[in-house]
Amino acid sequence: AAKVDPSQYRTIPAASGKSVDGGVVTIAMTPGLAPNYIFPYPPAEANGAVIGNDLMWRTLYRADADGKSNADTSLATAPSYSDDDRTVTISMKKNSWSNGKPVTAGDVVFSLGILKAAVAQSAANWAFYTPGQFPDGVTATAQGSDTVVLTLEKAYNPAYLESLLQQLVVIPSADWSIATTGGPVLDYTDPANASAIYTFLTGQSSDQATFATNPLWQVVNGPYSLKSFEPTTGSFSLAPNKAYAGPGKHTLTQVDFKAFTSAAAIYNQYQAGTITVGRLDSSYSAKIEDLRKKGYNVYAAPAPARSDPLVINFANTTGGFDKIIAQPYMRQALQHLVDQPGYIKSRGVYNGAASENYATVGLGSAFPPDFGDKAPYPFDPKAAEKLLTAHGWKVDKAGTTCEKPGSGSDQCGEGIAQGQKISFTLASASSPSYVGARDLAFSSEAKKIGIDVKVVSKSLNYMYENYTNPGAPANTNEWAMQDTGPLVMTSYPTANGAFNTDGSFNLGSYSDTAADKAIEASVFGSDPKALSAETTLLSKDLPVLFLPTPDNLIVWKSALSGPPDTFEGLLKFIYSPEQWYFTEKQK
């Protein structure tokens, strides 16, 4: 198997060729990510993945791969802030719904009202929600049909607020603010009505058989509307929305999203040439050259705002793990055992298709940590061993033990008893395969200095449900670390949800006053540098261990062309087929 040289795949060919009218694009969806919902604000109990991302209903601001709002595809122009940042004025651009009605300020107010109704019913109903924060304490008013004014109780860092507005899907108030089919249009500003509307719309969305036929869902503001949906697999087809006036030639006659159950199945389809656009599992990175020969473009890059943490459970008391892991030197020693360059090079893990990453903000971020590319705790087993010895541990391949209990600087630390061993469980996701491989490598490295890491393989879903301290506190002592794959942040990649003491995504009960302060500053302060400071601090304190970030491998037929950034967007699942076109007539 040839080793992959990633530099060859880091560029996207410029838009080229002559556009041919028509053609159907078939997009392969990542296994396990098939949608089951259509209403853009799915309740938690639907476990919803929404059809077509934002191709049918656009968000107020639409982000590019780099997280910045795209001026062309957003529904409004850049917001303007008052001096105290608490009043935000947003001007709507001229856009219209598929039924001809304009997209208005009222629609934005309606959308926010529905979002509020959703989180009022359950905090779990919006993934970006932290109780007490957006949309709580945010009042939206429409001034005329094209100006929205947001009044905030508490000022947010403008970059952070904009990242949230990038998640605000705008839905049609004129057609959807009803509580029964064919019922009267209600005043959505009344929270009781909003709640009834929300209940009605989620109810309508629970009947999958009617997704493509329910007239409600045909009112869209994005470039496409739903043509058909296959409930058993989650495959679906989109038809162009003729009323869409955004950028792009909009020449494709149809866009098919096809569900798959395994990476192998997708690979087979590339071989057969039946998929136009999709991703390639990294276990096939050695096959890139083959695919190119078969007429595919391949682009590989790490996804922005992504980090790959080995999540630590600070509350696990099994074997005194909580006391041991509370020691910063211990986490540093463990990070020294993570061989990021080795994993990247290894054929068995990334086969070259990954990059070193030591920060929560991800690679190439606009808010980089101040240590730049240099690892704070690079792979160095010797250093790890030295750290342990220096803190009173007797390093022994057969089992390292604490020799000097106590809280002195050369002692093991508070609460660690004499003779204490370091032994814990690492739950490793059963797919993709590189996750298991890197965890094994880590465990094997730890064993060499007498740390016993038991790797157990679990399905992703199982871990999502059972291995989170906020959600399943009863299971706290079952896992000490878990590797569930990436942590993907919003375009303003603060670790607010993940590492804030009471963040809703704080899976491992990490709690640090300095970190809390830094996060507070990056969320609510106005300092553009606050986020850099936050990520620097986190990278040094190690709330998690950092693993390399794999490159996403994007594959598309070379007969398909379009602006390079529309392909780059695929790294973050941002699809823009309306800007794509075929350069050859399709069969």
Add this chain to the structure above:
Amino acid sequence: MTTAHPEMSEKTDVIVQTATAARPLAAGAVLRALRRSPMAVAGASMLVLLVLFSFAGPLLYPTNQTDVNLLDALLPPGEGYPLGTDPNGFDVLGRLMLGGQVSLEIGLLAAVFATTLGTVYGAVAGLAGGVVDGIMMRFVDVLLAIPFLFFVLIIAARFTATPLTLSLVIGGFSWLVSARLIRGEVLSLRVREFVQAARLMGARDRRIIFTHLIPNTFGVIIVNLTFQVADAILVIAALGFLGFGLSYPVTDWGSQLSSGVVYITAGNWWLIYPAGLCIVLVVLGLNLLGDALRDVLDRRR
């Protein structure tokens, strides 16, 4: 998958039950008869070969199966690695030996567990007869009707697989077939005249069970055990393929095979075919031996 063996499966006892007990089993005579059966010789040689390979192999060909070797991952067969390396840089040949130990152990443990449980349950039901037998066998019907693989998958998804739990789970479901088999055997033995003769002489149940019933079902039990081992190994393989196998540091042929399957299109054949061959050989060996054994025992009826 589990109940599908052409002849061992429980249907055998349902349909073509010719459950008369075997004639004496002077072990020597059986061994002599087996030695004359080409099937038995082939089966036994495969098994001996694989057992030697798995348990004695590591002595002749020691490899490091604990330390992940990132640099040497996924090497094709060549110098230093006669069968290449796996994604973690483990020597595949050495890993096959390790996996063989675990596979054989699980298979045997599961089969022993299933056979013991099944024998006791079947014997009790067969001896009790009447309503007790009816209830006990309906319970077996119920469990048999629930697709085994689904059961195991649901459980395996929930609990981490270790060799011990895996054997218990597999054994915990495959005893049903043995139970039916043994019950049928006991039922037919119970009315056999030599058992009645013993009763006539005043023998108690205990004596009848231990001196007449058990020795006479022994052959059936041994044959059943052989098939159970084979089936258990196949089940582990299927579980592994569906993603519910064992994980580092232990491994078994099924898990090896299934983790290799990811690489089938990537051309890393050495991750699949050797492990596949091992499974095929061990199951084939066990089935050949079991069938030969049954033939020999049948012939002495």
Add this chain to the structure above:
Amino acid sequence: MISYLLRRILISLLVLIGISIVIFVMLHLISDSPGRVVLGPQASAAAVEAFNRENGFDRPLFAQYVDYVVQLLHGDLGRSYKLNEEVSVLFAQNAGRSAVLSLSGLVIALLIAIPLGILQAVRRNTVVDRAATGIAYLLYATPSFLVALLLIALLSQLVPLFPAEASQSTSPWVVFTDPRAMALPLITLALTNVVVFSQYQRSAALEQLGMDYIKVARAKGAPERVVLMRHLLRNACIPLITLVGVMIPTLLAGNLIVESVFNYPGLGLLFLNSLHREDYPVLLAYTLIGGALTVLGNLLADLVVARADRRIELSR
């Protein structure tokens, strides 16, 4: 006949009730608080409790079991929260495809296995018989997914005759409309079944061949073809009927593997995906239906056998 039928049905019903109890107990052992599973980690404890109360999951176990049975009787198999759909609807969408695949696989297997088994029995211990038995042993010892993968490697990659993926069309009739795409799944299913059936048919036929009525038929001057077709075939197939009935769980499991390897959207794949999603309502409904099918299969097989072989009702 009638009393035999009633007795068989009664026993089947008992077993069905047993199955529903076992499955219900499993459901509770696996997830005692469905609310948490449904609402996810972020939901508050209060919300979880409310969900459980609304859906009756806080009631006494027996009451819940009664509810469960009543639901089942109304054809309500529960709702998959993960797929946001009624399980019965999901099954309705998938069952056809799986059924057509299984049945075609089964029919092909039987069409091959019955003549093959009889041929082997008639030509016992000849090269043909030995070869067929040898292949059967070999295939039987090969895990079915490996059979599938080897077929892909051979017939799709080495000699690209058939696609490696099954047809993705949603029509249940793809087996007929798109036989090329369904060739490999069908071959896999057929192969794994033929192995079992033919060996079984062989020993059943051997047993019948030893019966005097075969001799009698020959003594009547019947040519070999008539002996086999008119006398042997029917009698030698009777055990196979029972086998097919009993093998339903195995057939379902076979589908699981085949559908997964060939990415064929049927019940097996649904089950597998649900397994990875931990979607218990789907898993348990599938298990329940599998159990019910097994009971039904056994019952049907017994009745067919009782019709084909009138001795049965007397001997029970």
Add this chain to the structure above:
Amino acid sequence: MLTIRDLSVEIRTGERTVRPITGVDLDLARGETLGIVGETGSGKSMTGLSIMGMLPSGSTITSGSIRFDGEELAGMDPHAYRALRGRRISMVFQDSLTALNPTQRVGDQVAEPLLLHGLARRSEALRRAEEMLALVGIPRPSERMRDYPHQLSGGMRQRVMIAMALIAEPDLLIADEPTTALDVTIQAEILELLGRLKEQLGMAMILVTHDMGVVARHADRVGVMYAGRLVETGPTRSLFRSTRHRYTRALLDSIPSLAQDRGLELFSIPGSPPDPAEMVPGCRFAPRCAAATERCRTERPPLEGDGGHVFACWNPVMGATAVAQRRALPLAHAVPASAEPRLEVVDLVQEHPVSGWAPKGRRRTVKAVSRVSFAVRAGETLGLVGESGCGKSSLGRMLVAMDRPTAGEVRLEGAKVSGVRRRELGARRAKLQMMFQDSGAALDPKMTIGTILREPLAIQGVGTPAERTERAIALLDSVGLGPSILERYPHELSGGQRQRIGLARALALDPDVLVADEPVSALDVSIRSQVLNLMRAQQRERGLSSVVISHDLAVIRYLSDRVGVMYLGKIVEVGATDDVYERPAHPYTAGLLAAVPIADPDAPAPAGAERVRGELPSPLDPPSGCRFRTRCPLATELCATVEPTLEAVGTGHDVACHFPLQPKTAEKVGVQTADADRTETEATA
């Protein structure tokens, strides 16, 4: 019409080569019946099958010729052979249950030969089949046509088989043990039927059997086979009257018959038949022959003789046949008529529930035994005879407290032993022992003979292990076996040896009562006599009270002092053996006796009227009144309404019949004693 010369067949199975028949010469004229007799494995069936061209796979005709109507059959083209089979040569097989296709209607099976040979079209063939069924004596043939084989009784099935063989009106019929599995009553009917049809259709018949009585009555000529050779052939009369071959003689001497002197021991042939795989240079019978000389062992005797009576023996029996080797049995010690009954049976009832319900919601039951009473005195042997299914075994099992009676009781020395829990039974358990029919099934295959014989002693805690072994050796000695057998397993013994072990085991605990259920019916003639002699000797020596169960009247006659005749769960006649056999009082007894074929061609053929006709009615709902009335030539209205009770027709000879064949006397021995006993025990209880 059929000429077989020097026929030899070889069967190869794996590395073993078996020669089932060697150098067989045989002639058969049109319209003639040739009986072939011989022990099991002597090659009778193989001879039949080679004529049919249907030898098992792996067999070859190594030499000789089979000429049928001038045509050579050996090595005939299979196609031509097929045209012959079923049309010109037909065969009836022994086992009627597996010889009919279980899933095809009887009518279709009978009609099939006509269709196969293109002799008729379907509707015509079915019509002929129906006629044929009527001809073989099947009542209401049009209804039976649509039945499946399992719906017919054994006798009916055998008739169907015959209909099937005869429908194409063949020239030659080979009947291979056509009646072995049937009761004597039905056997007689079937054989008669075959004879009649043979006349009607003018065909020749080969009747294969191991029963000398059958050939004596039904064959024109007889061939005796031994170990693959036809050792003696001749016209029936000549063969029986002036037997030449030593084997034939021995065979005839070892058969118990209804006519022989009971005070003489049966002759038994020592040893067992040779392995067909072994080649012996001389006469194959030599090792077992008392008259064998050196020449017999080295030189094969040629067939010689005249007048169609040929034999292969160096030292033939000369002159009129005399009973030479029979020993007189020690005189039966007289059973004092006044002796207290040791075993008593009072109103014993056994009903087996079967599936289904009778009207009025009661469980349907098989009335296996219905209110049977009798007594057996010390040292006395009671024989029980009756057709298959009349409840003999059910009764026997209750006698040894193996099954609980539905009602009534069994008493041993006045104390109740039936329906008693094992603990209460205590030591009396050991006093009731049984000998089983199937010697193979009755011995634990996993135990050595030593262990088997020691087991009863071990269970009862008798003696030390060494003493037990000693006792086992003594037991073996008493059944005529040496101690070397102790370490062997049952399958390493011959059937006769096994049956003797069964007897030894039953005697191990010194029982008072021994029940023997069909002790010899699974054994071949030559071995049978050994076991019978032994049983009789033991009964006398030990003063056992025994009950011997058999459907073979000759066996019962040989072994028992008194005999009870059972019919459908009832004892219809009981009395001293000689009395009952000489002066049967019940029409059923008379019919049974008349049906027994006697190995003497000059024995008078029984009058047709005495025959028991038809078949046993279902024990599920037996006929009202006298149960025998449906088959009784003398039955009247009375028999249907009033059930006859046992009444005396002589001293100790009772019959339950309204119209007994012997005049009734005033005494009512059996019933009276039983009644008196009952009041007595009731009083003491």
